Amino acid sequence: MSKDKGIFRWGIIGPGRIAHKFAQALRAVPGAHLHAVSGRDLSRARDFARSYDADYAYDSTEALVKDDNLDAVYIATPHTYHYEQANICLEHGKPVLVEKPVTVNAGQFQSLATLAQRKNVFLMEALWTRYLPIYQEIRQWLNEGRIGEVRLMTSTFGFKGERDPKGRLFNPQLAGGTLLDIGIYNIAVTHWVMASHPTEVNTQAWFSHTGVDELLTANLIHANGVVSQFTSTFLTECQNDFWIYGDAGRIQVRRRFWDATQASLIIDDHEKTTTRRYRLNGFEYQIEEVVDCVRTGRLESSRMTHADSLGIQQTMDRIRAQIGLRYPFE
Numbered sequence: 001m002s003k004d005k006g007i008f009r010w011g012i013i014g015p016g017r018i019a020h021k022f023a024q025a026l027r028a029v030p031g032a033h034l035h036a037v038s039g040r041d042l043s044r045a046r047d048f049a050r051s052y053d054a055d056y057a058y059d060s061t062e063a064l065v066k067d068d069n070l071d072a073v074y075i076a077t078p079h080t081y082h083y084e085q086a087n088i089c090l091e092h093g094k095p096v097l098v099e100k101p102v103t104v105n106a107g108q109f110q111s112l113a114t115l116a117q118r119k120n121v122f123l124m125e126a127l128w129t130r131y132l133p134i135y136q137e138i139r140q141w142l143n144e145g146r147i148g149e150v151r152l153m154t155s156t157f158g159f160k161g162e163r164d165p166k167g168r169l170f171n172p173q174l175a176g177g178t179l180l181d182i183g184i185y186n187i188a189v190t191h192w193v194m195a196s197h198p199t200e201v202n203t204q205a206w207f208s209h210t211g212v213d214e215l216l217t218a219n220l221i222h223a224n225g226v227v228s229q230f231t232s233t234f235l236t237e238c239q240n241d242f243w244i245y246g247d248a249g250r251i252q253v254r255r256r257f258w259d260a261t262q263a264s265l266i267i268d269d270h271e272k273t274t275t276r277r278y279r280l281n282g283f284e285y286q287i288e289e290v291v292d293c294v295r296t297g298r299l300e301s302s303r304m305t306h307a308d309s310l311g312i313q314q315t316m317d318r319i320r321a322q323i324g325l326r327y328p329f330e
């Protein structure tokens with residue numbers, strides 16, 4: 001823990017695209033400071049550190065975790081690295097926020113969660129959507145029964161992805177494919193609405209030239225018969241909204257549902273649209289959650305528990321088993 005109680009010192013592993021967004025958001029969190037950055041290439045890590053006034057740059061995770069002044073680490077590397085890097089952080093007693101998907105399969109996550117408990121260290125998956133202000137509003141509508149009993153959900157997450165076989169999206173060695181990269185958001189919001197995991201999944205997938213799913217359609221079926229139907233794809237831009245239908249009305253989380261600032265509550269012919277803007281880019285809310293959890297000595301967030309992450313991983317494992325997607329390293 002850093003010596004200055006007022007400042008919360010972050011480390012970042014993987015100075016890539018999303019790490020920039022995270023580093024920018026730190027500026028909107030009082031007391032948060034980017035202390036250190038690590039990457040495979042020291043000069044890239046140094047450039048990144050310089051851009052955000054970070055104090056140190058390292059060329060490996062092992063070097064980063066030896067820094068005694070870190071209060072927490074954010075892992076922003078491709079999917080296949082999360083497990084190993086989170087392991088190293090937890091072994092060194094560093095609280096850790098891991099980009100989605102937190103691991104590649106449920107077995108890996110179970111092992112990380114067990115380690116976090118044994119070491120008494122905080123662990124959370126960075127599914128930032130559920131901390132956005134508009135989702136607090138939606139939660140209130142659901143709790144108040146404004147749309148009655150939830151019966152059905154439909155959603156899409158689609159964009160035209162760069163078809164680079166070595167890139168993160170299409171490369172099987174980096175656990176590419178739509179399910180783990182973007183379908184995870186449809187699943188996570190479904191689990192968040194239902195506060196339970198589906199008992200059945202029905203999925204179809206179409207594979208890319210590299211052998212990962214580039215178009216996937218799924219029906220997640222809950223024990224009480226509620227169905228969540230979603231499509232994820234790298235082939236085309238989709239509507240990218242998320243509908244929650246109840247027996248008394250419906251909610252539209254407006255595009256793009258994963259970074260939404262607007263939602264509509266529709267009852268009969270009456271539609272009310274609510275807007276909740278971010279303070280900066282939306283990442284600030286999950287950062288605040290981690291700071292609060294670590295400062296109050298919690299091992300997991302009550303809004304993104306280990307059971308939540310495990311449930312999402314188990315749903316993705318079931319879908320992958322159904323569509324026959326195994327990664328070369330599994």
Ligand SMILES: NC(=O)c1ccc[n+]([C@@H]2O[C@H](COP(=O)([O-])OP(=O)(O)OC[C@H]3O[C@@H](n4cnc5c(N)ncnc54)[C@H](OP(=O)(O)O)[C@@H]3O)[C@@H](O)[C@H]2O)c1
Binds near residue numbers: 019079126
């Ligand atoms: N929350 C969100 O909204 C959101 C959005 C996009 C992505 N993500 C997640 O964030 C993570 C990173 O995605 P990104 O789009 O930021 O990826 P990216 O731009 O490719 O950055 C990943 C970084 O990881 C490091 N790295 C280590 N091994 C690598 C390898 N074999 N190939 C490529 N990079 C490697 C690289 O830094 P060095 O080369 O310096 O080591 C690179 O800068 C993924 O888990 C992704 O699912 C989240």
